[in-house]
Amino acid sequence: MRNHDTGFPRIDAEHDFLRARRRQVLSRLATWLRREPDDVNITLPFDEVVEALGREGEQRIGLRVIRLDSIVGSVDRGRDFDRRFRPTSARVRQRWERLALASRRGEHIPPIDVYRVGDLHFVIDGHHRVSVAYALGLSTIEANVIVVRTTLDPGGIRYRGDLIVKGYRRLFLERVPLRGEARAAVVVTDPWDYAELGEHVEAWGFRLMQDEGTFLDRATVAHRWYTDEYVPVVRMLRQADLVGDRTEAEAYLWVAGERYRLIRTHRWDDEVIEAVRSRRR
Structure with missing residues (x-):
């Protein structure tokens, strides 16, 4: 049992969500105080990444265990979670707490679906599951993986602003x-x-x-x-x-x-x- 658990799974799941929200707010505040770029805590949008790198093809490789910290982006749910998949509002709370409760009870949680670009992963389905896994202190998660091949190596991409350089480089190499x-x-x-x-x-x-x-x-x-x-x-x-x-x-x-x-x-x-x-x- 974690030192902050009450022993009542439903209550603990509620506390899990509140802690995750608090950490997200504190992270935004720290970013503002350090005057870091606005995109530091934003999940990378998959479509923009692939457009910048140049999409060449894809291959489904099936079920894999991947590191949570390799998941940096999303296909279509970027506004609901930050870069470390902490919820950005209370909008996702009901579903989030149901998953947290199921995890705490030891129930089976289906694998997520992701695109893999280089060493980076982008969530297709399973954003709440990733968020809960982070909140519960896990380091890995099961995922159905589709590998996307790109013209440029995605190495060096950390923030959304890095996509501008990658996009211009791709255009340069076409010329x-x-x-x-x-x-x-x-x-x-x-x-x-x-x-x-x-x-x-x-x-x-x-x-x-x-x-x-x-x-x-x-x-x-x-x-x-x-x-x-x-x-x-x-x-x-x-x-x-x-x-x-x-x-x-x-x-x-x-x-x-x-x-x-x-x-x-x-x-x-x-x-x-x-x-x-x-x-x-």
Whole structure:
């Protein structure tokens, strides 16, 4: 028996709900006091996550035991529960307490249904069951799992705001279809930089096609840009100590813009590097 239990399951189930609501309110207050982003305690919306990452297919893999802390989002009930599935209002109280009572009596609780994206899970059906499991101190839960394959790796997604970066990166990789090492190497943190970099690569590819007098598809342009332009330039920037605390792609984009603004050229040589370095001082 828990140290706060009365021994009367119905009363304890009511107390479980009130404690969960109190913790949700205190969590919202703490977020406000720390001036954290509004989306810190919001469950991730499945449709927005998959749209940002690019949906490629799905596979039903059946019953699994999953960790509660891997459940980060919902298909359609995000407003009723926060990120740790604490109830956000009294609207769900009646059903919530029935499930808590059943759990305390040892009755069978059906598995929940979830989508799996990478290591993350999104509840299709069973939001109240997840909430009750959290409130009762459990760490795992049974779930019927459907694995969803996406174009981008969902790694790094914590909050709703992270989806903006993922979405812009997916669009960038559609415009500039890098592969393998190149795909992993070209990363920026500001989502708008992906849009700017995509335009830059397309302009570079247009000039290349003009110079060579032939049409090149997007995959070829992306490969040529990375090997002929990006890698040599990043090497120069590192030697000149112009990368700093940026990612290599951010340093490349910044210096490319400064190069053209300062001396109106698309070439790379020592004069360009020195002009940009002098400007930085």
